[in-house]
Amino acid sequence: MKCKISAAFILGLATLATGSALAGLDRPTKFSNQGTIGNTRHNLTQRPTDGSALNAGMMDAYRNDYQQVCVYCHTPHAANTNISAPLWNRTVRTTTYTLYNQQTLSQDATQPGPNSLTCLSCHDGQTAVDSIVNMPGSGGYNGALALDPSAATAETLLDTWRRNGGDPDAVTHQGLNSDPNSETSCLSCHSPGKTAAATNFQVFAIGTDLTNDHPVGVKLPAGSDWNVPTGTYQNIRFFDKDGDNRPDKDELRFYDSGNGYEVECASCHDPHGVPGTTSTFLPTFLRVTADGSQICMTCHVK
Structure with missing residues (x-):
């Protein structure tokens, strides 16, 4: 397969990955x-x-505060078996997504697999x-x-x-629906012109398109x-930077969900955070830094 990606596309991806798409916003994360x-x-x-709880109580009317970080995605018992994801606890709708179509692909893309659907469930x-x-x-x-x-059930x-x-909490x-005027949208607070203390989440409201x-x-x-991934582990092909034959958090990977090894959201993002050269996690949960387009050139030869 050969897929031609324009220089403009790569530049746009790098811009988003570094978080500069959020430049100028005055509501940084706490x-x-x-x-x-x-x-x-x-x-x-x-x-x-870390002990900070600034504005935490403001959220309590808009989502259940389960007082457990992991439970929003995982459960030790009674997991969602409709998706191949580790002890998955979230609702995952049956959805047909509108797929990327701006460049000519030698093969059609398939609908997102489990390692994208888990992310898209929010x-x-x-x-x-x-x-x-x-x-x-x-x-x-339930x-x-x-x-x-x-709505009636959930x-x-x-x-x-x-x-x-x-x-009741x-x-x-x-x-994370994209309408900032919707009463059920996170963006009703987390977008420009809304709640002053709330971080702008617009770029994270991806939608189904x-x-x-x-x-x-x-x-x-x-x-x-x-570039060719050097490691294989179960259903993953990955760039084995340290040669330990296991896909580490900071290594990009391709997933085989039944259609061959493919790109998914988790190919480039780890939802738990990946430390960079300092103790701070890489922006937007990236596995590899966007500095110098390193994340792009892990796969792309340019």
């Missing part, structure tokens, strides 16, 4: 992005484990960030939410969850324009 996922935006309790904006299959405590399990987060169940046996359940994002569901390419 998290340190060091040490643990608890100090990143993927801590949906919004209470950093970032496509269709589902509330607290819509999980198994909420903490007794009585919080397997019907695995694939069907309909909202009713989510409204029954109580923190420490007290009142949230009165609405927000998602993936035509302006790096292609997912495209095959591992071959030819002189591409």
Whole structure:
């Protein structure tokens, strides 16, 4: 396979990866992005484990604060078996995504696989960030939410969850949909002109139209324009930088979900954070720094 990617596309990807797409915004994250996922935006309790809790209470009306960082994605019991993801706890809708089509691909891209759908279960904006299959405590399990987060079912169940046996936690359940004027959108606070203390999340509201994002569901390419991954582990081909024969957090990879090795969201991003040359995690949960286009040139020969 040979896929021609324009220089403008690579430059645009590098710009987004470095976070410069957010330049000029006056609402930086309150998290340190060091040490643990608890100090990143993927801590949906919004209470950093570094001790800071600035504005954390402002979120409590808009999503259930389960008081556990991991539970928004994972559960030790009663996991969602409709997706091949580790002990997955989130609702994953059946969705047909509009795929990247701005360049000529020698093979058609396939629909996103599990290692993209897990990310898109929040970032496509269709589902509330607290819509999980198994909420903490007794009585919080509903397997019907695995694939069907309909408003009547999901909202009713989510409204029954109580923190420490007290009142219902949230009165609405927000998602990353792209309409800043929607009552159920995270962007109703997290976008310009809204709540002053809230970080701008617009760039993270991806939606179901993936035509302006790096292609997912495209095959591992071959030819002189591409570097060849040196490692294979289970269903992963990866760039084994340290030669330990295991895919580490800082190594890009391709996933085989049944259609051959393909690019997925998790090819370039690790949701738990990857330390850079300092103790601070790389921006936007990248596996490899965008400095000098290093992440691009891991795969692309330019």
